[in-house]
Amino acid sequence: MRRRTALAAGLALPGATLAQTPQRLRIGFAVGYAPFSEVGSDGQLKGFEVDLAQALCTRMVQQCVPVILDFDGLAPALLSRKIDAIMASMSITPERQQLMAFSTPYYFSPVRLVMRTDARLEASPAGLKGKRIGVERGTIHERFLAAQFKDSQVLRYPTQDQAFLDLKAGRLDATLVDAVIAQFGFLNRAEGRGFAFVGPDFGRQEQFYGKGIGVGMRKGDVATLGRRVDEALAALRGNGTLKALNDRYFSFDLVTPPR
Structure with a gap:
């Protein structure tokens, strides 16, 4: 419990909240996936997806809190409203789309x-x-x-x-x-x-x-949270932030959609 509390403090971002989203947006991560999400020697959560989550939350002016779970516990936690979104290298597949909605892809991986x-x-x-x-x-x-x-x-x-x-x-x-x-x-x-x-x-x-890696969310949140996440992702792609995050962690391009 102490480690999860410390991790949450590492990502929480201050900011105004909007009525159509929770006061605190709880984002589910699965650790042990360097360089996407892992726990550093200082006990803090770090990695490409963690930095992207911070950038999204800043863009949306949203207070965000990470929740650390095993990968197979993420979807149940989302559907039971224990978390509000998933950022854990989750592929957008037809099978998963029957259970949840996804943002536009933010990276593509072999x-x-x-x-x-x-x-x-x-x-x-x-x-x-x-x-x-x-x-x-x-x-x-x-x-x-x-x-x-x-x-x-x-x-x-x-x-x-x-x-x-x-x-x-x-x-x-x-x-x-x-x-x-x-x-x-x-x-x-x-x-x-x-x-x-x-x-x-x-x-x-x-x-x-499927068609890449996206932010998972409940289907009922598509018109609210989903719209805001897609708008923020488009902005981060357009202003070069997404590519800069890619280049911080990788020597090759994971964020440009395949042609």
Whole structure:
């Protein structure tokens, strides 16, 4: 409880509130996803999505408070009104759109398998038949594996960091993850030595991965909160703030819509 209170203090922004939105906009994050959202050594929440949330709240003149949850707890918390929005690298997919609404996309990310460089396994359903693939529970990656890698052993984890630990320890043959999270959260670190991306970008399969990453919200809030978030995102894209945030964290472009 103390850590969540400290994190909330790190993002709360003063400002006037509007009648059509809550006095405090509670934004759900899932930590452990460097460089998108993680807890720093000072106990504060930081990362690309955290900075973007701050910029959105400033633009909307809205007081915002972060709520830290496991990824698979975000949608239930939104629908039960424990939070008001989600910023946790959540893909905009038809399945999720049945439950909630989304803003326009704010970034686009490839999806890759990570394996040992000496694994000599083909990154395909046939090549990974009977093999152990780790995935974060509640993500679209989990549903993709269930549909496309039916003959593999899919092991589900509360966080992606736990999957990386088991991959390093040899308890997994591969893990499926957003490529940026894998690059910054594992491959660029000492523990990622001897591992690499293998196979194609599965994120191009729109029937599973949708049309990018957006802010999740309740359908009933589309005309109010949704309109304000989209207007703020358009402004941040137009004035260069979104690209500047991209360049602060990445050496490649994640925010320009694919053509």
